[in-house]
Amino acid sequence: MSALLRAELLKLRTTRTFVALVAAALLLSLLIVVLIVLLSDEFSKQEAREIFTSDFSSLFILVLGIMGLSGEWRHRTITGTFLAAPERMRLLTAKVLAYAAAGALLSLIVTLSIMAVGSLLLSIEDKTTVGISDLADVLWRNLLVAALLGALGVCIGGLLRNQVVAIVGVLVVSFVVEPTLVGLAPDVGKYGPLLNAPNGIIGINAFSDDKPLDEAVAVLVMLGWIGALFALTAQTLRSRDLV
Amino acid sequence: MAPVEIRELTKRFASVEAVKDLSFDVEPGRVTGFLGPNGAGKSTTLRALLGLVRPTAGTATFDGRQYEQLERPSTHVGAVLEDAAFHPGRSGRNHLRVLAVTGGHSQRRVDEVLETVDLTSAADRPAKGYSMGMRQRLAIASALLGDPQILILDEPTNGLDPPGIAWMRELVRRQAADGRAVLISSHLLAEVAQSVDDVVIIAKGRLRARGTLEQVLGGDEVASTEVRAREIDRFAHALEAAGHRVERNGDTLLVLGVAAEQVGEFATREGVTLSYIAPRGRSLETAFLALTGEPESPPADPGAAG
Numbered sequence: 001m002s003a004l005l006r007a008e009l010l011k012l013r014t015t016r017t018f019v020a021l022v023a024a025a026l027l028l029s030l031l032i033v034v035l036i037v038l039l040s041d042e043f044s045k046q047e048a049r050e051i052f053t054s055d056f057s058s059l060f061i062l063v064l065g066i067m068g069l070s071g072e073w074r075h076r077t078i079t080g081t082f083l084a085a086p087e088r089m090r091l092l093t094a095k096v097l098a099y100a101a102a103g104a105l106l107s108l109i110v111t112l113s114i115m116a117v118g119s120l121l122l123s124i125e126d127k128t129t130v131g132i133s134d135l136a137d138v139l140w141r142n143l144l145v146a147a148l149l150g151a152l153g154v155c156i157g158g159l160l161r162n163q164v165v166a167i168v169g170v171l172v173v174s175f176v177v178e179p180t181l182v183g184l185a186p187d188v189g190k191y192g193p194l195l196n197a198p199n200g201i202i203g204i205n206a207f208s209d210d211k212p213l214d215e216a217v218a219v220l221v222m223l224g225w226i227g228a229l230f231a232l233t234a235q236t237l238r239s240r241d242l243v
Numbered sequence: 244m245a246p247v248e249i250r251e252l253t254k255r256f257a258s259v260e261a262v263k264d265l266s267f268d269v270e271p272g273r274v275t276g277f278l279g280p281n282g283a284g285k286s287t288t289l290r291a292l293l294g295l296v297r298p299t300a301g302t303a304t305f306d307g308r309q310y311e312q313l314e315r316p317s318t319h320v321g322a323v324l325e326d327a328a329f330h331p332g333r334s335g336r337n338h339l340r341v342l343a344v345t346g347g348h349s350q351r352r353v354d355e356v357l358e359t360v361d362l363t364s365a366a367d368r369p370a371k372g373y374s375m376g377m378r379q380r381l382a383i384a385s386a387l388l389g390d391p392q393i394l395i396l397d398e399p400t401n402g403l404d405p406p407g408i409a410w411m412r413e414l415v416r417r418q419a420a421d422g423r424a425v426l427i428s429s430h431l432l433a434e435v436a437q438s439v440d441d442v443v444i445i446a447k448g449r450l451r452a453r454g455t456l457e458q459v460l461g462g463d464e465v466a467s468t469e470v471r472a473r474e475i476d477r478f479a480h481a482l483e484a485a486g487h488r489v490e491r492n493g494d495t496l497l498v499l500g501v502a503a504e505q506v507g508e509f510a511t512r513e514g515v516t517l518s519y520i521a522p523r524g525r526s527l528e529t530a531f532l533a534l535t536g537e538p539e540s541p542p543a544d545p546g547a548a549g
Contacts, residue, residue: 007345014337015330076328079295080385083322084345086294086311241296243256243287 001094004085008068008098017067018102025060025110032056033114037121048128051118052138053202057110059174061103061146062194063167065153068099069233070163079242088237092158096151096230103150104143111142138202141215145198148222152193155229158237170194186210193225244307246271246393246424247292252301254287254448261287262448264301269426269441271392274419276439276456277428280535284448285428286325289397293322305393317346321386322395327378331371335362335381338370339388346389356384375402383414394418396427400434412438432531446535459530468498468506471519478515485509497523 012018036051043051069092072078085091115135122129130138153170160166174194182189182196190196190213200218213221247269254262262284269275279285290296292303294310305313305320313319329338339353357363360380365373373381379399386394396415400408415438419425429435435442442459444451452459471494472478479496482489490497498506503522510517 003345003347007341010337010341010344011330011333014334014341015332017332071330075330076326077330079324079326080328080342082295083293083324084317084342086313086316239297241256242290243296 001090004090004094005097007084008094009101012068012098012102018064018106021060021064022106022109025057025106026113029056029110029114030117033118034121037118037125037127043128045128045130045134048122048130049134049138050204052111052115052130052135053142053204057103057107057142057146058149058198061099061106061150062153062156062170062174064102064106065099065150066157066160066166066170067153067163068095069154069157070161070166071157073161074163082242089234092154092230092234092237095154096226099150099154100147101150103146103148107142107146108139111139115139141202144219145201148201148219148226149194149198151226152222152229155226155233158233159229182210191221193222197221197225245269246306247304247395247426248307249288249292249303250301252288252291252303253299254284254291254296255299260448262291262445265445265448265450266301267443267450267453269393269424271424272419272422273440274415274425274427274438276435276442277426277445278432278435278442278531279428279430279445279451281430283430283445283535285430285445286397287448288445289322289324289395289426289428293320293324293395315346315389317342317348317389317391319389319391320393320395321389321391323379323382323386323397323399325397325401327382327385329370329373329378329381332369334367334369335373335377335384336366338381339384342385342388348388352388352390356387359387360384376404376407379403379407379411383411392423394423394425394427396425398429398431399427400429400431408434444531444534451534452530459534467523468501468503469519469521469523470496470498470506470510470517472496472510472515472517474515478510478513481513481515482509495519
């Protein structure tokens with residue numbers, strides 16, 4: 001398993017995709033933080049804390065995870081991958097773990113960067129700053145969400161082999177379906193895997209006045225989604241003939 | 244136990260029977276040509292052997308074990324499939340590095356196989372810039388990475404230019420000379436004939452013949468005849484008009500399925516002076532055509548293999 005995991009991490013490091021997505025997530029997250037700090041008036045302590053949840057790494061790692069498996073079909077490299085690692089269940093597990101690790105790393109880079117820049121700007125603007133303990137609290141939550149979404153992305157990419165369909169699909173669910181659902185039926189919508197359950201982990205309340213899921217429950221919900229999609233993907237991979 | 248054993252292999256896709264009751268072995272130190280026209284079931288058989296498709300019935304094993312049961316499979320089997328593909332943004336060297344990590348091979352081995360396939364100078368370029376020949380060399384390097392004793396090559400000469408084909412032929416012979424069992428599929432019979440020791444011929448998913456090259460090349464059909472003549476075009480037209488099949492190769496004519504004596508008599512009747520006439524044994528091409536047509540009799544089994 002460790003060899004497969006190292007191979008998947010090496011795959012990530014040997015194309016430009018990961019670097020490009022880190023750069024894009026970093027630039028977008030920094031832009032949002034700078035605009036919020038400069039264009040808003042005074043913040044409450046909670047609002048100041050929420051600035052640092054503007055971490056776009058989650059969305060990017062979700063897309064990266066999708067590309068991690070669906071890309072094997074897109075580039076027709078899946079045959080070689082299965083020849084090198086014929087136990088498909090172990091391969092899927094390695095990919096899930098690799099993209100969870102990549103998600104955490106990407107989020108670490110982005111979150112630390114926006115915390116450094118944001119805190120500096122808040123001080124310069126003489127606005128409410130966030131203490132180290134609160135920053136640490138935001139950091140681990142962001143990392144956890146990114147890791148879980150990286151794993152979820154791999155499973156989605158294994159189920160929907162068409163990369164474009166998979167990416168457009170998760171964007172529609174993230175930006176349209178889940179916000180709408182949590183507004184109309186919050187008791188159901190808060191269990192959504194791409195936006196609302198992650199918000200429960202981060203501890204923010206978007207698109208609804210209702211309280212989000214408790215963080216421990218939100219983690220279990222995410223793990224449940226990952227487990228269910230992992231099982232479906234594993235079954236699909238096991239039974240699929242590569243012709 | 245042979246390194247590769249296929250026993251009563253059957254693979255059905257919905258209502259289509261791609262492979263039916265196929266059995267043969269591949270022996271060490273020999274190159275086995277796996278021949279058949281397009282759609283004969285060659286790739287399906289190789290994919291079943293490599294665990295990429297699940298057989299409907301029968302078995303396909305390496306030293307008695309299914310591919311997915313092999314510990315570090317790259318050290319047992321190296322495979323080049325027809326659709327060998329690489330991530331376009333990843334260099335050839337990094338492609339091999341990934342495989343080396345997966346299979347537990349050293350980075351030094353990556354350099355060695357790059358050298359073997361003469362790809363060292365292009366190893367750090369993205370694979371999207373590789374020519375067909377370079378891609379095929381990279382696929383071969385991937386297969387050789389674990390120094391396996393069995394090589395499975397599916398149509399490895401597809402898309403290669405003549406020097407590339409010659410290189411592949413030499414490489415295949417060298418691997419067999421080193422004691423490896425090599426199974427090479429092709430529909431390009433002329434290319435394979437110079438490389439193989441044994442042949443397995445299939446059509447419509449069923450075995451048609453197997454045995455040594457000589458055994459399958461032989462047979463009881465009427466030999467063909469090779470002739471040269473000054474009026475070669477007129478002679479070719481006359482033969483065709485008389486219902487004979489001919490193949491033209493430069494100034495040489497191969498009259499298929501007609502003995503030299505009959506061809507000589509025919510030339511005399513037509514007033515054509517022959518400058519050369521020689522009987523020729525049944526070519527693999529002829530055998531192939533005869534064997535892969537609609538079966539009129541049970542499959543031939545001239546060899547003892549299997």
